[in-house]
Amino acid sequence: MMKKKHGVIIETPMEARQAEPGPSILLLLIISVSVAVIAMGFVWFVFFRT
Numbered sequence: 641m642m643k644k645k646h647g648v649i650i651e652t653p654m655e656a657r658q659a660e661p662g663p664s665i666l667l668l669l670i671i672s673v674s675v676a677v678i679a680m681g682f683v684w685f686v687f688f689r690t
Contacts (some may be wrong), residue, residue: 643650
């Protein structure tokens with residue numbers, strides 16, 4: 641249970657670690673992988689296309 645002591649929130653280590661990754665994490669992963677795939681496709685198209 642969260643407690644306040646002298647205006648400071650005191651939590652147990654278990655409470656402090658609990659968090660849920662929101663949809664922003666999934667969006668970041670999708671965007672970064674998409675950019676990497678596009679960059680690799682561009683490099684292939686410029687340098688390795690025969």
